[in-house]
Amino acid sequence: MKLTIHGAARQVTGSMHLLEVNQYKILIDCGLDYEKDRNIQANEQFPFNPAEIDVVILTHAHIDHSGNLPTLLRMGFEGQILCTSPTAKLTELLLLDSVSIFMHKTQKSRKRGRGKSHNTQQPLYLQKHVMDTVERFVTISFNKPFRLNGDVELTFIPVGHLLGAAAAVVKVNDNGVEKTIAFTGDIGRKNYPVLNDPESLPKVDYLVTESTYGGRYHSKEKTVEQVLIETVDKVCIKEPGRLIIPAFSIGRTQALVYSLNKIFSSGLLPPVKVFVDSPLAAISTDVFRKHHELLNADAQEFYKSQGDEFDFENLTYVESLKDSRQISNYFEPCIIISSAGMLEGGRIQDHLFYNIQNYYCTILFIGYCAKGTLGHRLLRGDPIVHIKDRELAVYATIKQTDLFSAHGDHDDLVNTVKQQKADELKQVFLVHGEYNSMEALSVALQQDNYQVTIPEKGKSYTL
Incomplete structure (x- = not known):
């Protein structure tokens, strides 16, 4: 059995791992690599022949794990894509959204190139390629072994993080010797709104684990509800x-809407108008409703006593762009939830354009903002930012909380590994993290006698 780490090696994005068992080739995840020094077109350059891949295992829907699947098909892959049912639907939505982003960038590239010698950036794939990809999905339930062939068996274990997200536990017969390897995908955190806690992994011989929050810890002084109550009370009341x-x-967005619903329905704050300005959020929320049985006990109990977790009296899901622009004419206190999280596109830029110079506006970041993004510039305190071809002074208040991060922190990652006995787990491979995060996690694990490897991209290991 051979493992090759082809993506998310000493970086966060582009998850892609190749497992070879007796000439059978399994690709675990096929994500877009967003590293800043790469052109998006570089994702076409696979380090293997896509036509030789027998099957893909998809841990969850996020684009850094799923976003290059249509390219894989376009380059010759003809096999099945195995995932959970929610992952299949959410991946379809995210891939279609990626096509829209590609097309928008292509149009901007063409406008810049008019009358000049200019290479127009082409879309990585089109809607047709996404629909071809969707046809390859084969959905598998959690905790039910699925046999890929006579030598390989797959089991999906729930890990929180996102609806449908799973660790892939692969049990193989390697020339008569049974071996088990688990790929964690992204590990969620305990007590996260809407989602269940990650389940424990079974005993394995090898573990490929994410390391996003290695060496970092989530705030524990306040709960999600406490932070929201304090912020909404100050800004809107x-x-x-x-x-x-x-x-x-x-x-x-679903975690945020549910948390606000609990606050307002319990009377902890007087009613405040809430706009969810994202068509994708509205559509994906229906997927959460459809898979209600996978939500956590708190959300299910709320549903029984209060009704829909993702809808309440003062909440409006904004659909049309015209209605989105009308929000700027709403002069009462309000909450606007809009994508994208790093402010690099989407309707959020319109809201920033009209509010960044508003002394009575607060922008609350609830997620990570990569270096170079508008969100990162605001968080580091830039007094002037560039939005929609204009330089604007920042008068709005900028705040941040990590309580809505769906990634487990350092302790969660360590505890995931510690589910395995150090003298029985043969090797831990750290992926999906910045190198300093991997080093911090590696040091912590080695202190407990785990054998840890931080793979270089493209390096193979015989297991």
Whole structure:
């Protein structure tokens, strides 16, 4: 059995791992690599022949794990894509959204190139390629072994993080010797709104684990509800202001809406108008409703006593662009939840354009902002930012909380590994993290006698 780490090696994005068992080739995840020094077109350059891949295992829907699947098909892959049912639907939505982003960038590239010698950036794939990809999905339930062939068996274990997200536990017969390897995908955190806690992994011989929050810890002084209550009370009730929350449409927005629903329905705050300005968020919320049985006990109990977790009296899901622009004419205190989380596109830029110079506006970041993004520039305190071809002074208040991060922190990662006995787990491979995060996690694990490897991209290991 051979493992090759082809993506998310000493970086966060581009998860892609190749497992070879007796000439059978399994690709675990196929994500877009967003590293800043790469052109998006570089994702076409696979380090293997896509036509030789027999099957893909998809841990969850996020684009850094799923976003290059249509390219894989376009380059010759003809096999099945195995995932959970929610992952299949959410991946379809995210891939279609990626096509829209590609097309928008292509149009901007063409405008810049008019009358000049200019290479137009081409879309990585089109809607047709996404629909071809969707046809390859084969959905598998959690905790039910699925036999890929005579030598390989797959089991999906729930890990929180996102609806449908799973660790892939692969049991193989390697020339008569039974071996088990688990790929964690992204590990969620305990007590996260809407989602269940990650389940324990079974005993394995090898573990490929994410390391995003290695060496970092989530705030534990306040709960999600406490932070929201304090912020909304100050911005929208004690002052006649507006609270803008940039949030990714799938996962983060649903957790936020549910938390606000609990606060308002319990009377902890007087009613405040809430706009969810993201068509993708509205559509994906229906996926959460459809898979209600996978939500946590708190959300299910709320549903029994209060009704829909993702809808309440003062909540409006904004659909048309015309209605989105009308929000700027709403002069009462309000909360605006809009994508994208790092402010690099989407309707959130319109809201920032009209509110960044509003002293009565607060922008609350609830997620990570990569270096170079508008969100990162605001968080580091830039007094002037560039939005929609204009330089604007920042008068709005900028705040941040990590309580809505769906990644487990350092302790969660360590505890995931410690589910395995150090003298029985043969090797831990750290992926999906910045190198300093991997080093911090590696040091902690080695202190407990685990054998840890931080793979270089493209390096193979015989297991």
